[in-house]
Amino acid sequence: MASPAAVVYGPIFLGMVINIMLYGIMITQIYLYHKVYKQDPIWIRCLVIVIFLCDTLNSIFDLLAVYLPLVNNFGDLSALINAPWVAAMDPVMTATIAILVQLFYAWRVKALTRNIPAFLFICFCAICSWCGGAGSTIALRMLPAYAQLQRFEVIVIIWLAFAALADIAIATILVLYLSRRRTGFAQTDHVINRIIRLTVQTGLITTVFTITDLILFVTFPTGLHLIFNLALSKLYSNSLMSSLNSRAAWQPEDNISERRQSLQVPNLLRRPESAQLDGRIFVDVESHQLRDFSLPRSLQISNAGSSVKSCGSPKSYTPSPSATFGNV
Numbered sequence: 434m435a436s437p438a439a440v441v442y443g444p445i446f447l448g449m450v451i452n453i454m455l456y457g458i459m460i461t462q463i464y465l466y467h468k469v470y471k472q473d474p475i476w477i478r479c480l481v482i483v484i485f486l487c488d489t490l491n492s493i494f495d496l497l498a499v500y501l502p503l504v505n506n507f508g509d510l511s512a513l514i515n516a517p518w519v520a521a522m523d524p525v526m527t528a529t530i531a532i533l534v535q536l537f538y539a540w541r542v543k544a545l546t547r548n549i550p551a552f553l554f555i556c557f558c559a560i561c562s563w564c565g566g567a568g569s570t571i572a573l574r575m576l577p578a579y580a581q582l583q584r585f586e587v588i589v590i591i592w593l594a595f596a597a598l599a600d601i602a603i604a605t606i607l608v609l610y611l612s613r614r615r616t617g618f619a620q621t622d623h624v625i626n627r628i629i630r631l632t633v634q635t636g637l638i639t640t641v642f643t644i645t646d647l648i649l650f651v652t653f654p655t656g657l658h659l660i661f662n663l664a665l666s667k668l669y670s671n672s673l674m675s676s677l678n679s680r681a682a683w684q685p686e687d688n689i690s691e692r693r694q695s696l697q698v699p700n701l702l703r704r705p706e707s708a709q710l711d712g713r714i715f716v717d718v719e720s721h722q723l724r725d726f727s728l729p730r731s732l733q734i735s736n737a738g739s740s741v742k743s744c745g746s747p748k749s750y751t752p753s754p755s756a757t758f759g760n761v
Contacts, residue, residue: 440656442499444655445663447660448659448664449496449498449663451663452495452667453495455671456489459488459670462674466481466678467481481673483533487533487666488530488667494520495523498516498523514579515578518577521577523570527566528563528569528592529563530666531562534669534673538603539552539555539559542606558598562591562595562596562599564592565588565591565595568591569589569592590647590651593643597640600643603636604632604633604640608633611632631675631676632676635672636672639672642661643661645661646661650662
């Protein structure tokens with residue numbers, strides 16, 4: 434027979450490990466975002482900071498939820514049965530991160546599609562999901578026994594079902610909208626396909642984890658669903674950061690190449706020899722233009738039976754350097 438610690442805290446420990454691993458990925462994405470996208474609107478940058486702070490608090494609470502009963506209260510059976518207060522904070526923290534991400538995606542849907550009903554539907558689902566998460570925290574504080582979690586089945590179903598519904602709506606609306614914007618041009622369609630793939634991937638993983646969490650919660654009363662539940666907060670935050678950090682890859686290759694070439698033009702004008710930069714070879718071509726010079730009217734003196742030679746060469750040239758750059 435398995436010990437109470439293995440039955441209760443086995444799934445919690447596995448879920449916490451996934452949570453911390455995703456937190457490390459989140460730190461990397463935050464660093465990349467603040468290095469590359471310094472010109473983003475201030476409200477988006479503040480949103481990223483708030484989500485990162487919520488993620489950090491969530492990770493601390495999950496660590497304490499394992500540390501307090503297994504280390505501080507080692508050997509105390511009642512500590513294994515009842516959830517500490519930090520464990521009860523996980524549902525509301527996860528729901529808070531999820532609603533921030535889903536409302537951001539709802540704003541993106543509104544900005545792209547101008548579809549107000551779709552925007553309101555996503556907001557409604559996100560708010561209902563947050564209410565379910567807050568209700569789960571309140572219920573777990575009132576009755577902290579892990580064995581009694583099934584008594585809050587309705588609240589947890591509202592939380593997870595509306596979260597999954599919001600994710601499905603966001604992914605479906607964006608994919609349908611982008612699919613109709615294909616133009617037939619290879620570069621444009623390539624960018625659209627990239628965005629579609631990213632939208633499906635980021636929306637699919639949160640939806641799969643949320644639905645799996647819900648099914649396991651309803652089917653198995655052993656806490657097995659916590660493996661997926663504790664990772665949800667980091668999946669939402671990482672999906673947002675992945676969407677923000679991938680915007681550089683949405684530009685067509687030709688535009689990126691032209692922008693790099695334009696940035697290198699001043700240096701090449703100072704150094705007219707060919708150069709190789711960033712794996713591309715730029716060739717500077719200098720051209721000269723020949724043109725006629727006519728003498729000033731004052732020097733054009735003509736006498737009967739005599740002529741005056743002009744001072745200077747009748748033809749000369751003036752170099753007019755111009756640079757043309759191309760990939761070789």
